[in-house]
Amino acid sequence: MFTGIIEEVGFVESIQRSGNKSFIRIKARKVLEDVKLGDSIAVNGVCLTVTDHGDAFFQADVMNETLSRSSLGSLHSGSPVDLERAMSAGGRFGGHIVSGHIDGTGTVTDIKNDGIAVWYTIAAKPELMRYIVEKGSVAVDGISLTVAKVTDCSFSVSVIPHTASQTVLGSKKAGDTVNLENDIIAKYVEKLMKPESRIGGVSMELLAKNGFV
Template sequence: MFTGIITGQGRVAQCQRKGGDLALKIHAESLDMHDVALGDSIATNGVCLTVTRLEGSSYWADVSAETLAHTTLSQWQVGQQVNLEKALQPTSRLGGHLVSGHVDATGEVVAIWPDARSIRYRIKVLPELMRYIALKGSICVDGASLTVTGLDADEFELSIVPHTAQETIMASYQVGTQVNIEVDQIARYLERLIAPQNVQSEPKVSSLTETFLAEHGFMGRRR
């Protein structure tokens, strides 16, 4: 689990294609790596990656075909900057919102404009994803926990203050930039809990009958 509060930035050092998936090396120059061990999770542009090898201030991770299909990771190039966050500890402050690192889909930056000292971004997503996005609610974009400031049929807006722009890769976004989107987990689970069950399995008929028990010596035979 993560908070969506970016604690460092890194860059893609190597991308090695391996039998349909990917081995990725991230140089985490600004992330405190002293307590990172093999098997730990690091959110990399919002994608939960498991550390498979450590090399100084860099880490390696394997990326499955499933992750490549649903995130921007398949488009990453060597030298690209990424947002980083180590996994949440029980003693950590929950400054953002609970983030799993399991990306729902990608989105596209469609507009950018200044708003006093802040920067406004408009991001387009799949229409079916919009039902999980609420005005003033939380959303995770490339691993950063952000507040939704505007909504449309298939777009939402963000207002990014100077500190967030400085501490994340958002200042580098341009119109057309693809980003990883993770919606608020509460919205997903709430929908699942209250939605009618559209598919109901047929009740199973038990084969454990009195005749079966009698034939196998568990009770006297029926007369």
């Protein structure tokens, strides 16, 4: 599990494609401080498993499914990437629950300065927008952000200078693709509200019967 608080920006050293998977090698420093084979590191919000590492790099396998559902397929040598290690048991929970299993991608449609903040507007498909609510949380390239505005086909976030400078958001421009992970709680709530849920579904009647209404 991750929290969406980026630890550092790394850089793609190389990508090797072979058959139905790829091997990505990333230059990094901070996330390597206690790295071990098999550890999880989120790369632009995508949870990857460390298969090799050295003093200044780590390598991970990337399956075709991951490449097709994320923006990792568009990375190249020199691309900056957001990096976060999996949360330790004693770590601070600074963002929100991020699984590292992205739901899809969005497109940056507008970037606008507003005083010290920068507004990013991101367009996304309806199946992603249904879980995005004003003042809710969303992970954009692995960054835990608060949704400031929502329309039928896009949402906006207001980013402080520190966040922009310490993540890949600062290098984004209109037209760029970003990885999106919806708030996992919203997806579980929706599942429980469906009549075909294994526990019979959650309804207003059930809530009232148990004293919640």
